[in-house]
Amino acid sequence: MAGFALLQTHEIKGFEEFREVVAGAPREVVQIQKGMLSGRLSHALIDGLRIDTASFNLGLRTKGVSGADGVVIGMLADSTDRVTRFSYESCPGDVLVTPPGTEHENRYYGGSKVIIASIRSEDISSSFACEGELSDPAAWRRSHYKGNAHTVQSVVPRLQSLVARLGNAPLTAESADFWKRAVIEAMSANIVQGRSSERDGPRPSALKIVRQVEEYLDEAGPGPVHISKICSYMHLPRRTLHRAFQEALGIGPIAFLKHRRLCSVHAALRLPRDSRTISDIALHYGFQSLGRFSGYYYRMFGEYPSETRRARRTPHQNGSPRIESPQP
Incomplete structure (x- = not known):
């Protein structure tokens, strides 16, 4: 299997197992809601792009520091109650950008699902080469971007099924690069949308x-x-x-x-x-x-x-x- 490896998918019993949703970036987790916590974690890699997914059935409080190997984009895929990330109220489809080495703190008032992509500097430069300041990894700052109905109804299910589908699929280097870019585009669509282009103007034939x-x-x-x-x-x-x-x-x-x-x-x-x-x-x-x-x-x-x-x-x-x- 070239280019893509589903590193691990396993069922969770207990909040302790959510302490490293993103490999190499441990976090402090406190279970807030009473009950028996359960869920699922998946860690995947596609051509250098790390994708982590987590689902859990009860409220949690988490905090920690993002890793040093890339910008982290966390998408809230679903929630049964309120979710606050930093001081932002988050709804399904919203994304939170966390630069390398940045503190993060989240409060989930009920069960939730999250999708997290850790994007390396070289992939940012490549994927956003013509999107103005977004092509510079140093320009990415902690920010919260609202989602929309399309994100919830189309993008989130597509991302979830893509991780599951690609896990056992043989890919060439070219197709792995395609799917990596597709994931980055889906995760960052809310960020790019509405930004003015610095290069718009008279165009060639x-x-x-x-x-x-x-x-x-x-x-x-x-x-x-x-x-x-x-x-x-x-x-x-x-x-x-x-x-x-x-x-x-x-x-x-x-x-x-x-x-x-x-x-x-x-x-x-x-x-x-x-x-x-x-x-x-x-x-x-x-x-x-x-x-x-x-x-x-x-x-x-x-x-x-x-x-x-x-x-x-x-x-x-x-x-x-x-x-x-x-x-x-």
């Missing part, structure tokens, strides 16, 4: 931008490429890239990248000697949910992935291709 992106994707090969990597390569903020694609192609860059990835999956499914499962191929090209991917695929090609695989071409004995008969 839209068609020229699209051609340069296509050339970059061709050179990168068939694996998935995250949009933040394209922005870094082009030295353009995302909104400028979006305007260029809309002007030149009538669709945004994310939709265009999805179409390219669907085409790559289609081509892989037609290869006669590709023994990977459809699920593994889809994951390699950046599709997490097999059901949602199948829907995208059907709308794109008018058939389901399994139909493409059954009808794939295989080499004939004389060198000419033939079509396999559909399997029952």
